[in-house]
Amino acid sequence: MAAKKKGGNTVALVRRLAEPIARDLGLMLWDVRFVKEGADWFLRIFIDKPEGIGIEDCEAMSRAINGPLDELDPVEQSYCLEVCSPGMNRELTRDEHFSSMGIQRPVRAPVDTYADNPPYKCIGFYIF
Numbered sequence: 001m002a003a004k005k006k007g008g009n010t011v012a013l014v015r016r017l018a019e020p021i022a023r024d025l026g027l028m029l030w031d032v033r034f035v036k037e038g039a040d041w042f043l044r045i046f047i048d049k050p051e052g053i054g055i056e057d058c059e060a061m062s063r064a065i066n067g068p069l070d071e072l073d074p075v076e077q078s079y080c081l082e083v084c085s086p087g088m089n090r091e092l093t094r095d096e097h098f099s100s101m102g103i104q105r106p107v108r109a110p111v112d113t114y115a116d117n118p119p120y121k122c123i124g125f126y127i128f
Contacts, residue, residue, distance in 0.1 A: 013074040041079040046086040
């Protein structure tokens with residue numbers, strides 16, 4: 001077995017594996033996260049589609065990625081696989097997230113103006 005990479009490499013490997021699978025199912029891969037909560041590790045795959053997703057979409061993605069994920073084996077420790085929706089309060093972290101949200105969506109972002117001043121909140125529109 002090849003030496004495995006930690007942290008971000010796990011996410012990158014799973015993202016590359018999951019994107020074509022999601023696309024074949026008519027889904028968009030929103031995000032992949034590998035996080036430790038308490039004593040447990042979770043590999044979370046967030047999916048979406050324009051009309052929203054249901055439990056059937058999560059089940060289909062979970063079933064479709066389970067075998068290829070076992071074959072790739074990107075994680076050293078045991079973990080729980082979760083396939084879910086990014087939800088209403090989804091984080092916008094990638095360029096495609098902004099473009100998928102459309103034009104002129106209100107956003108709130110912290111802005112640091114100077115080191116000796118407190119950070120300010122800026123409310124405006126993101127136009128993509």
